[in-house]
Amino acid sequence: MELLAPLEHGLRQLDEKRLRRSRRIAYTPCAPHVTVDDRHMLAFCSNDYLGLAAHPRLVEALREGAARYGVGSGGSHLISGHSRAHALLEERFAEFLATFLEAPRALYFCTGYMANLSVLTALAGPDAELFCEELNHASLIDGARLARANVQVYAHGDVDQLERLLQVRGAKTKVVVTDSVFSMDGHLAPLPQLLELCERYGAWLVVDDAHGFGVLGAHGCGALEHFNLRSSNLVYIGTLGKAAGVSGAFVAAHGTVIEWLLQRARPYIYSTAAPPALAHALLTSLDLISGEEGSQRRAHLQHLIAQLQATLRLRSWKLLLSPTAIQPVIIGSNEEALGAAAALYDRGIWIPAIRPPTIPANTARLRITLSAVHTAADVAQLADTLSALEPLANG
Numbered sequence: 018m019e020l021l022a023p024l025e026h027g028l029r030q031l032d033e034k035r036l037r038r039s040r041r042i043a044y045t046p047c048a049p050h051v052t053v054d055d056r057h058m059l060a061f062c063s064n065d066y067l068g069l070a071a072h073p074r075l076v077e078a079l080r081e082g083a084a085r086y087g088v089g090s091g092g093s094h095l096i097s098g099h100s101r102a103h104a105l106l107e108e109r110f111a112e113f114l115a116t117f118l119e120a121p122r123a124l125y126f127c128t129g130y131m132a133n134l135s136v137l138t139a140l141a142g143p144d145a146e147l148f149c150e151e152l153n154h155a156s157l158i159d160g161a162r163l164a165r166a167n168v169q170v171y172a173h174g175d176v177d178q179l180e181r182l183l184q185v186r187g188a189k190t191k192v193v194v195t196d197s198v199f200s201m202d203g204h205l206a207p208l209p210q211l212l213e214l215c216e217r218y219g220a221w222l223v224v225d226d227a228h229g230f231g232v233l234g235a236h237g238c239g240a241l242e243h244f245n246l247r248s249s250n251l252v253y254i255g256t257l258g259k260a261a262g263v264s265g266a267f268v269a270a271h272g273t274v275i276e277w278l279l280q281r282a283r284p285y286i287y288s289t290a291a292p293p294a295l296a297h298a299l300l301t302s303l304d305l306i307s308g309e310e311g312s313q314r315r316a317h318l319q320h321l322i323a324q325l326q327a328t329l330r331l332r333s334w335k336l337l338l339s340p341t342a343i344q345p346v347i348i349g350s351n352e353e354a355l356g357a358a359a360a361l362y363d364r365g366i367w368i369p370a371i372r373p374p375t376i377p378a379n380t381a382r383l384r385i386t387l388s389a390v391h392t393a394a395d396v397a398q399l400a401d402t403l404s405a406l407e408p409l410a411n412g
């Protein structure tokens with residue numbers, strides 16, 4: 018059929034560039050030891066950093082939530098779908114982040130992607146100036162496009178460039194937006210410097226803490242706790258499908274910002290509320306994150322990170338050092354990264370290769386992620402296998 022020809026051509030081009038992606042099917046819950054496509058594998062690729070995704074208490078809480086509230090919410094939040102479970106969860110998030118924000122209030126979203134589209138479109142209209150960090154997550158890039166604001170991109174971590182841009186740009190509404198932990202590098206954004214600039218130039222600082230929430234900070238509050246920041250210029254986004262082990266996201270900010278989102282954020286207003294049972298389960302997730310068990314899991318995760326950094330022996334491949342669960346090995350070419358991922362898979366270790374456009378050209382990598390439910394033996398197996406593999410891969 019004629020309509021299919023350009024799509025088939027496009028797919029062939031992806032094959033030629035080794036950029037076609039495919040999925041593997043997991044038959045077991047998200048965990049270090051999983052069954053994928055009929056094979057038993059040791060996995061280092063989930064974002065379940067605290068190992069909560071299959072935690073018995075969360076499974077039980079979800080069951081209880083379904084029994085109490087049913088399965089579907091039946092409507093959008095502003096019509097009829099806003100349940101007591103959602104309301105309680107929002108109160109808990111506002112309390113959890115209260116140390117870092119002025120007059121905090123929180124809003125729960127179905128996904129982080131929706132939260133990011135919502136925040137950027139509602140805060141940065143066509144008259145606004147939006148300053149975006151170069152390595153921001155795709156959902157922030159799409160949010161910036163949808164916002165129709167004037168967009169300036171500043172280089173990765175380049176606070177000086179951002180300051181020059183803020184100086185010359187005269188719009189009344191200025192919004193700086195950044196990932197706190199860059200998802201493919203594990204680097205932390207220089208949030209204290211960014212916040213200082215935002216306060217000086219009267220700009221919002223929107224922080225996407227998808228990979229920090231639950232992991233960073235003594236209580237797992239995330240990047241704001243890690244850096245000990247507090248400001249009414251902050252708009253904080255935490256996602257709940259990663260360390261929190263469930264799904265969804267929340268935005269926490271000054272109550273007026275949240276009220277504005279409620280009135281203006283189209284992805285929020287025109288979408289069915291998430292099942293209340295998920296919100297109910299997330300209350301337990303928040304208990305786990307902020308309690309003793311969360312502290313122990315964060316401490317164990319830090320031990321595993323140190324172990325990997327101390328024991329991995331690489332020559333031309335390079336482990337990016339980061340204090341987070343994201344520990345990528347930069348390889349370079351798509352071909353070689355795919356080869357490494359395939360060789361690991363043959364040896365029972367599951368780490369997919371990450372290729373452009375998710376990351377810049379010629380920086381294809383293995384994105385290793387650690388979880389608090391990995392053991393020291395799991396990490397030793399990874400370090401031994403990967404260290405032995407590089408000389409083979411390089412001939």
Ligand SMILES: *Cc1c(COP(=O)(O)O)cnc(C)c1O
Pocket residue numbers: 127128129130131133154156196200225227228256257258264265266
């Ligand atoms: C995963 C991720 C998101 C999207 O969150 P979802 O809840 O998965 O939609 C947003 N920002 C960053 C940095 C992410 O890594």
